[in-house]
Amino acid sequence: MTTFIQFHLLTTYPPSNPNRDDQGRPKQAVxxxxxxxxxxxxxxxxxxxESDPFRMGLAGHLGTRTKRLARELADEMIADGAAPEAAEAIAVGIGRVFSKIEAPKKGQPQGLVGTTLAFVSPEEWALARDLAAKALAGEEMPKDKDLKKMVLRKADGAVDVAMFGRMLADDPEFNREAAVxxxxxxxxxxxQAEEDYFTAVDDLNKREDTGAGHLGEHGFGSGVYYLYACLDADLLxxxxxxDRELAARGAEALARALATATPAGKQNSHAHHPLASYMRAEAGPKQPRDLSGAFFRPVxxxxxxxxxxxxxxxxxxIxxxxxxxxxxxxxxxxxxxxxxxxxxxxxxxxAVRDA
Incomplete structure (x- = not known):
C-alpha cells in the first residue's frame, strides 16, 4: 500500500506581488x-x-534545470586546455542526449544551447563529464542508444528531480514521474489586485524644475493563502x-520549505517574507484529498x-x-x-521511513 503525506498550509501575505502574470500584475483566479x-x-x-532547506539540507542531491549543459561541458573542456572545435563537437554529441541543440544563427558561432529545458541530476552531470573526458582522450563516442544508456538514469540521488519529476520528450523511458x-x-x-502609482525623483533636479524623473505603476495584493501539497512516499x-534515508531527508526539507519558502517576485519592493501561520501534515495509505472546498465560500x-x-x-x-x-x-x-x-x-x- 502506498503511503501519502499531505500538507495543508495557511500563510498570510502582506501587500506584495510574489507571482506575476504576463502584464506584471498578481495572478488571480475565480x-x-x-x-x-x-x-x-x-x-x-x-x-x-531554491529555498535554504533544500539547498542546505540536500546539498549534493539537487538537479539542475537547464538548456546549457552542452555549453557548460564545452567551456569546462576548453578551460582544461582542449581545442574549442573538438570540445564543442563532443559537447554537442553529449548534449543531444538531453535536448536537441539549437542551430546557430546565420553568421554567428554555435551557441550550444538546447531547445528545451532538461532536469539533469548530479549523477548524470558526472557521467556526461566522464564521457567527455574519454572522448577527448580519443575513445570513440558511443552510438545514440548506447550513449543515452551511459548518461541517462531512471532513478538516482537527485531529490528535486525525484520529487517534481521531469519529461524528456525524445526519451520517455527516462522520464521521472513526480512524487510530489x-x-x-x-x-x-x-x-483582487490593486494598482500602485509611484514616482521617482531625480536627485540632481533643479528646484525650479517641476515633475518627477519617472512615473510608473505596478500591481499588488494581500491575503491569507491556502496551499496544498501531497507526497507519495513510495514513489519518492x-x-x-x-535510498529510504535520503527520501526521509527530502520529506523533512519539503516540510520546512513549504512553511518558509515564497516566490520572490517584487520582493525588493514589498519585503514579503511570510511564514505559515497554520500547517497540517497527515500520513496514511488512503486516497489523498485536498481541503480547498473549505474556501469555495469565501471566509x-x-x-x-x-x-x-x-x-x-x-x-x-470529510x-x-x-x-x-x-x-x-x-x-x-x-x-x-x-x-x-x-x-x-x-x-x-x-512517515517516509515507515513507508
Whole structure:
C-alpha cells in the first residue's frame, strides 16, 4: 500500500506581488464565483527548490534545470586546455542526449544551447563529464542508444528531480514521474489586485524644475493563502533508487520549505517574507484529498482565524463522511501557540521511513 503525506498550509501575505502574470500584475483566479489572488504551482515549486532547506539540507542531491549543459561541458573542456572545435563537437554529441541543440544563427558561432529545458541530476552531470573526458582522450563516442544508456538514469540521488519529476520528450523511458504534487495557492477570501502609482525623483533636479524623473505603476495584493501539497512516499523512495534515508531527508526539507519558502517576485519592493501561520501534515495509505472546498465560500471577518476554523471543519466533515482519511497527523498553529515546525518535519521524515 502506498503511503501519502499531505500538507495543508495557511500563510498570510502582506501587500506584495510574489507571482506575476504576463502584464506584471498578481495572478488571480475565480474560486466559488469569487475573485481571489493566486500563486502558481510552478512558481511555488521553484521557490521550494531554491529555498535554504533544500539547498542546505540536500546539498549534493539537487538537479539542475537547464538548456546549457552542452555549453557548460564545452567551456569546462576548453578551460582544461582542449581545442574549442573538438570540445564543442563532443559537447554537442553529449548534449543531444538531453535536448536537441539549437542551430546557430546565420553568421554567428554555435551557441550550444538546447531547445528545451532538461532536469539533469548530479549523477548524470558526472557521467556526461566522464564521457567527455574519454572522448577527448580519443575513445570513440558511443552510438545514440548506447550513449543515452551511459548518461541517462531512471532513478538516482537527485531529490528535486525525484520529487517534481521531469519529461524528456525524445526519451520517455527516462522520464521521472513526480512524487510530489503541489497545488496552486489561492486566497481563502475575496481578494483582487490593486494598482500602485509611484514616482521617482531625480536627485540632481533643479528646484525650479517641476515633475518627477519617472512615473510608473505596478500591481499588488494581500491575503491569507491556502496551499496544498501531497507526497507519495513510495514513489519518492523508488525515484531515489531505494535510498529510504535520503527520501526521509527530502520529506523533512519539503516540510520546512513549504512553511518558509515564497516566490520572490517584487520582493525588493514589498519585503514579503511570510511564514505559515497554520500547517497540517497527515500520513496514511488512503486516497489523498485536498481541503480547498473549505474556501469555495469565501471566509470573512478575522481572515486568519476564520480560515483555520474552515479548514479544520472541512477535515472533520470529510472524516465523518468517508472515515478517517489519515492514520496520523501533526498540526502547527502559530496563533494558538500549538506545535512546532521541527515536529512536523520530523513527522514527515518518519512517515517516509515507515513507508
Amino acid at each position: 474560486v466559488g464565483g469569487a475573485p481571489r489572488l493566486r500563486m502558481s504551482s510552478q512558481s511555488l515549486k521553484r521557490a521550494l527548490r 504534487q503541489v497545488a496552486h495557492a489561492f486566497t481563502t477570501h475575496r481578494a 523512495i523508488k525515484n531515489l533508487a531505494g 470573512a471577518g478575522d481572515l486568519e482565524a476564520a480560515s483555520i476554523a474552515a479548514l479544520e471543519e472541512m477535515a472533520k466533515r 472524516d465523518a463522511a468517508y472515515g478517517p482519511m489519515a492514520e496520523s497527523a501533526k498540526i502547527m498553529n502559530v496563533t494558538a501557540g500549538q506545535g512546532r515546525l521541527d515536529d512536523i518535519a520530523a513527522f514527515a521524515a518518519q
